[in-house]
Amino acid sequence: MAKLEVKNLHVSVEDTMILKGINLTINEGEIHALIGPNGHGKSTLLLAIMGHPSYKIEEGTIIYDGVEFNDLSVDNRSKAGVFLAMQNPLEINGVTNMDFFKGIINAHRETPIGLYEFIKDLEKNSKEVGFNLDLASRYLNEGFSGGERKRNELLQMKLLKPKLALLDEIDSGLDVDGLEMVASTISSMMDDKKLSALIVSHYVKLYEQVKPTFVHVIIDGKVALSGDYSLLEKVNKQGYGWIEKELAIKLTKAKQSRPSSAGLCLNKVIKDEENSN
Numbered sequence: 020m021a022k023l024e025v026k027n028l029h030v031s032v033e034d035t036m037i038l039k040g041i042n043l044t045i046n047e048g049e050i051h052a053l054i055g056p057n058g059h060g061k062s063t064l065l066l067a068i069m070g071h072p073s074y075k076i077e078e079g080t081i082i083y084d085g086v087e088f089n090d091l092s093v094d095n096r097s098k099a100g101v102f103l104a105m106q107n108p109l110e111i112n113g114v115t116n117m118d119f120f121k122g123i124i125n126a127h128r129e130t131p132i133g134l135y136e137f138i139k140d141l142e143k144n145s146k147e148v149g150f151n152l153d154l155a156s157r158y159l160n161e162g163f164s165g166g167e168r169k170r171n172e173l174l175q176m177k178l179l180k181p182k183l184a185l186l187d188e189i190d191s192g193l194d195v196d197g198l199e200m201v202a203s204t205i206s207s208m209m210d211d212k213k214l215s216a217l218i219v220s221h222y223v224k225l226y227e228q229v230k231p232t233f234v235h236v237i238i239d240g241k242v243a244l245s246g247d248y249s250l251l252e253k254v255n256k257q258g259y260g261w262i263e264k265e266l267a268i269k270l271t272k273a274k275q276s277r278p279s280s281a282g283l284c285l286n287k288v289i290k291d292e293e294n295s296n
């Protein structure tokens with residue numbers, strides 16, 4: 020059973036402690052939702068699990084499938100079956116999408132994939148995520164719209180077939196059809212119960228469709244609350260203000276929060292946060 024165990028995780032970025040003791044366990048086949056006001060550490064947690072070099076583990080451990088990740092390289096984490104769809108996918112000038120896809124697939128195989136099999140796989144999966152294949156010959160994400168970048172991330176996930184998907188606002192910038200597609204892609208990959216996922220989103224619509232079993236609210240670098248789907252419904256209706264009162268914690272930390280998608284529903288949260296700033 021491939022299980023992710025995050026224990027007492029403290030992570031700093033540029034000498035500022037962002038995560039302050041995260042505990043989280045994701046068993047095989049489970050979907051967890053990660054929510055919380057902007058700037059409180061959701062992306063930091065996902066990036067730290069994947070091994071982004073700017074996110075320094077100061078204390079605690081990340082263990083996946085029995086292997087300690089703390090000092091493991093990003094490519095070995097990927098080979099262990101973990102995939103991160105980034106909130107802000109990077110542009111890489113000079114590397115075509117096509118070469119990138121082939122490179123990532125081959126990095127996960129003993130022998131290189133044959134050209135015919137690769138093209139067939141790429142065509143099929145591109146179609147399923149509504150990714151325009153013409154974009155495959157362009158440089159990675161260069162000049163792509165927000166939605167195209169998200170579809171590209173999803174396409175990479177389908178090509179790599181990870182065991183644990185970390186999805187950071189994969190649905191932002193997508194229209195209603197795009198949202199449907201994201202939800203059905205995740206659901207179909209979950210079908211065999213082998214995929215686990217940690218999903219960050221501001222859109223309750225996505226959660227309605229993929230139905231996470233566990234929901235965690237991150238506030239000021241800690242999991243302030245965990246619960247089942249009803250927690251998501253409560254936040255959707257009431258925002259995060261009640262958590263502030265109930266747990267006597269401050270939500271106004273997010274002064275440096277970077278731009279993020281304002282969702283259809285959980286956006287009430289963002290407004291609450293802005294009002295209190």
Ligand SMILES: Nc1ncnc2c1ncn2[C@@H]1O[C@H](COP(=O)(O)OP(=O)(O)O)[C@@H](O)[C@H]1O
Nearest residue numbers: 032033037056057058059060061062063275276
């Ligand atoms: N690369 C970085 N450089 C500087 N500060 C960062 C960086 N990444 C995150 N932070 C800071 O860490 C905090 C948490 O950010 P983030 O994890 O992106 O929040 P969320 O995803 O919950 O909106 C914010 O204050 C943000 O400005």
Ligand SMILES: [Mg+2]
Nearest residue numbers: 061062106279
């Ligand atoms: Mg984020």
